[in-house]
Amino acid sequence: MALSARLEMRQSQSLVMTPQLMQAIKLLQLSNMDLVAYVEAELERNPLLERADEGPARDGPEAEPAPAALDGEQADWFENDGAPSTERVEAILDTDVANVFPDEAPGAAERGLLDAGALAGDQWSSVGAGGSGAGEDFNLESILTGERSLHDHLTEQLVLAVSDPVERLVGSDLIDAVDEAGYLRADLDQVAERLGAPRGLIDRVLAILQTFEPIGVCARSLSECLALQLADRNRLDPAMRALLDNIELLARRDMAQLRRLCGVDDEDLADMVREIVALNPKPGNAFGTTVIQPVVPDVIVQAGPDGGWLVELNTDTLPKVLVNQTYYAEVARTAKGDTDKLYLSDCLQTANWLVKSLDQRAKTILKVSAEIVRQQDAFLAKGVAHLRPLNLRMIAEAIGMHESTVSRVTSNKYMATGRGIFELKYFFTSSIASAEGGDAHSAEAVRHRIRQMIDGEHPDDILSDDTIVKNLRDAGIDIARRTVAKYREAMRIPSSVQRRRQKQMLATS
Structure with missing residues (x-):
């Protein structure tokens, strides 16, 4: 067969990662704090965006996004009737769940979505690790010189010391209740009732935590803190135990009563007091005093009046922005050159896409969370020992989305339940x-x-x-x-x- 140059026309389908699609993927996997930072940056960069509470007429026609700025194909898959804020779990499977991205059309999942998901994951991997995702915002010096908190130090030891997921959950809950001085400020009976775990499990995990560095951490009282440090030095004999049980007498300088209770003479009591004075009554103060930012849940789950569960978005974490069409119309009339018109058109399209992406992000999080609650109903009702096996594919098939979308939704998102606040990925078990x-x-x-x-x-x-x-x-x-x-x-x-x-x-x- 002779080799020759010729022209051929071929028709094929391919997935194109448009800037708008990349933005939607980026917003979907951002945490609530990173999302707020991203929207703040867009508000400073785009003059057509404004906060919902700052608009002069937020309910007027000028506050609505302009559909003319989007082409027909892009507008179709973003059309919606407004993001719902609450959903009943009982009706979640009866609704026709719209796909989040155009690459999730029926049959497209097997043809190229895995490659697209890998591409998006590579491009936006820095976002999931924290920060705004911009390379210029990364500051290595601030990481190396940052103070290490007691919470982080205990969490690292918990990962190494405990491998059982149930015990890790209990340990994380107890670590969250440790104050800056290193003392555990939680009632163990209340913790056991809230987590639905036996009291013996709570005591066993607490005993493990009390072996962590610094010695004396996770104690519930001063005498217990000092006893842990003395036991580590092999100096917790019966006389020392009696002294710690009556440490209030030492504060009152009642040495005669202490000698009688401990059964020692003046010289031995003086040595015991010197040992106690050499101990650290606040072991947690050796770490940074930076206030730990509490976890703000993205989804709130409450028991419904009919025995079901109500899944509601935490609207306080959702930034609300609008497109100022009035300002766009005024500026567009005075624009002279093509550069100015192109800049205004780009700002308008970007602003509309941001509003649409935020709305679709909220809907997607609500759908995924409602299905997780439906699958893990036994956990919410009975406790940590009743977690059901769950994976991304089960959720994706139930709500008609791709696994990559569910994976992005569950990253850096938290759910507040009656048993505590959990990351969405916690509910996926083998x-x-x-x-x-x-x-x-x-x-x-x-x-x-x-x-x-x-x-x-x-x-x-x-x-x-x-x-x-x-x-x-x-x-x-x-x-x-x-x-x-x-x-x-x-x-x-x-x-x-x-x-x-x-x-x-x-x-x-």
């Missing part, structure tokens, strides 16, 4: 098959069941991994022995041989 062909079990729930079985074992009847597998299969959980061993080691539970030795030593001591 699954373990059922031995009876029923519903799958959450991996976190299986770990919790293994922990309960081991905690309740008798010293004369230590459960081996094979016995645990048998008990779980009798309960309808199909799990392998190596998986049980992996979960047990991740929870730092010794083997059956080691546990038998430990309990025999405790019984004989």
